[in-house]
Amino acid sequence: MQSLKYLGMMFPLWLALAASAAPSIQSEPIQPIAKAVIRNPAMVELGKKLFFEPRLSKSGFISCNSCHNLSTGGSDNLSSSIGDHWQQGPIRSPSVLNSSLNVAQFWDGRAKSLQEQASGPIANPREMASNHVLALDVLRSIPAYVNEFDKVFGNRNVSMQQVTKAIAAFEETLVTPDSRFDLWLKGNKQALNAQELRGYQTFKTAGCVACHNGPAVGGNSFQKMGLVSPYQTSNPAQGRAGVTGKDADRMAFKVPSLRNVALRAPYFHDAGAPTLEAAVATMGKLQLGRAFNQQEIGDIVAFLHTLTGKQPRIVLPILPASSNDTPRPTPFN
Amino acid sequence: MQSLKYLGMMFPLWLALAASAAPSIQSEPIQPIAKAVIRNPAMVELGKKLFFEPRLSKSGFISCNSCHNLSTGGSDNLSSSIGDHWQQGPIRSPSVLNSSLNVAQFWDGRAKSLQEQASGPIANPREMASNHVLALDVLRSIPAYVNEFDKVFGNRNVSMQQVTKAIAAFEETLVTPDSRFDLWLKGNKQALNAQELRGYQTFKTAGCVACHNGPAVGGNSFQKMGLVSPYQTSNPAQGRAGVTGKDADRMAFKVPSLRNVALRAPYFHDAGAPTLEAAVATMGKLQLGRAFNQQEIGDIVAFLHTLTGKQPRIVLPILPASSNDTPRPTPFN
Numbered sequence A, B: 001m002q003s004l005k006y007l008g009m010m011f012p013l014w015l016a017l018a019a020s021a022a023p024s025i026q027s028e029p030i031q032p033i034a035k036a037v038i039r040n041p042a043m044v045e046l047g048k049k050l051f052f053e054p055r056l057s058k059s060g061f062i063s064c065n066s067c068h069n070l071s072t073g074g075s076d077n078l079s080s081s082i083g084d085h086w087q088q089g090p091i092r093s094p095s096v097l098n099s100s101l102n103v104a105q106f107w108d109g110r111a112k113s114l115q116e117q118a119s120g121p122i123a124n125p126r127e128m129a130s131n132h133v134l135a136l137d138v139l140r141s142i143p144a145y146v147n148e149f150d151k152v153f154g155n156r157n158v159s160m161q162q163v164t165k166a167i168a169a170f171e172e173t174l175v176t177p178d179s180r181f182d183l184w185l186k187g188n189k190q191a192l193n194a195q196e197l198r199g200y201q202t203f204k205t206a207g208c209v210a211c212h213n214g215p216a217v218g219g220n221s222f223q224k225m226g227l228v229s230p231y232q233t234s235n236p237a238q239g240r241a242g243v244t245g246k247d248a249d250r251m252a253f254k255v256p257s258l259r260n261v262a263l264r265a266p267y268f269h270d271a272g273a274p275t276l277e278a279a280v281a282t283m284g285k286l287q288l289g290r291a292f293n294q295q296e297i298g299d300i301v302a303f304l305h306t307l308t309g310k311q312p313r314i315v316l317p318i319l320p321a322s323s324n325d326t327p328r329p330t331p332f333n
Helices: A007-019 A041-051 A114-123 A132-140 A143-153 A160-171 A180-185 A194-205 A276-288 A294-305 B007-019 B041-051 B114-123 B132-140 B143-153 B160-171 B180-185 B194-205 B276-288 B294-305
Strands: A222-224 A252-254 B222-224 B252-254
Touching (some): A132 A160, A180 A194, A276 A294, B041 B143, B132 B160
Antiparallel strands (some): B222 B252
């Protein structure tokens, strides 16, 4: 999938696929999402606690779930996130759902793995505003956490590596299989109606699928935002260039997964598109040099709605109580 | 229970109870918490969604669960809560757990019912900072919500009365039965150890139980904070006087339930006691004119830990997606 870097290369292949008679999973550029395989339930359970743990923030108010809300598609669905002291974040928070399928984490891919990603926001002064020493002091002061880390990792150290490993293990379970589109891919031809199917055909023939492909319908490559004509935005983010240092990577962002995309307007890294319709129209113009008409937009949006899968069933964790030694949150200083 | 207004009246009764030989539920001033009876599951489910619904706030970031976090004892456990734009709240947020057992809601009892309480924070500019018109516009713009209100209430109006009724129905299920103390009350004499039992005896004989009694171990009366000697605090809250207008009610607050109290330091309306030990010592001095010694404090604290019950098992609700017509959150203006 890493090789699908330029639109032109893949166009003829998708056109050929679109023209084929009876689609099968093998011949489609999008594959079904696989169900989560939970290898270490104790680690996943610990990771879930940490994902919902507001005491990992300086304020005691912000947890991973604050901006990656599992009730609302794994994101806060704000134009930019709210950090410590209500600071405005630099970018729209990406969804944590199916994030294990991403080639890298963050919009600019600066974290290679979910584990690497997880340590960032805790210590980011504009996000959770704690630091790794304080976060570990908090966890180590709570006997039930120390016991649980011991059970999972075989020692009572409680390290940031363990914290992020457990959070990543939990996040790997946050996949959304069994969307209507996946049912269709697996052979249930009643799963999509005529408009949705037409939308999918347009999605392929127009070239959207050149970037939005694979099980996550995206997430597996970086692409320049504004390929045919430049993207106009007041958001200063420059994307991948900040990681690679290459001018050619300016405005290259990770292609977002379109799984569950109907759950989480607004769209783009700067939230520049308030609706799916606006997002499709802009993508057509800027990435494909194509002005979709109203029917095409409606059809593609109808198709995108079929990518909403089964949301993870999360039993809210009960977090262990602070001890008398637990450093207290300091939200107001 | 409303008649237990003054310590002196009830003292002899509790002393007599404490001196009795074989305690039974009937003779104890504390009764077990009853399990939740769910009469209208569809309404409870809708109420749960609304309890976790950040779009009821202006920012799209704050839900009921933000300050009444069901992962952490039904409260945020901060000295004072964080509202819209990170405003510092006036008071420590009370726990929502077992709040249906309270004589009234809020520290000053200004809401007679959970339903009345629920409408307050949504429109409070220092809390969720929305207003009832906007909150209803949001819900009415989301077809899945309108359908769910229709299913529960038999019409598609979506009124604030319906919203608060559903939230209250959910909150009524948030009880915490089967604490070790309740098991002991029900006859399992192994449920408490010697220190915990000693703590309970001291709790009764010293007079704590004069205010902290009933199934919720409190919550059923208003009492002056600083009965024997005045409570020193920089918090300007004057309690019940603001509701009744009576000078005699100055510094009278609702006696908090001690159920699950070990889960939610800091204590008092102003969070003036950082630990249970500090809270017990201060209460002894200010309310009972008594300086508990270290062993008494340790014993009472051990007893208080036995009041932690089974926390409600909450499957995180999946909230319906905003439509194109849904008013967007405005966190930064």
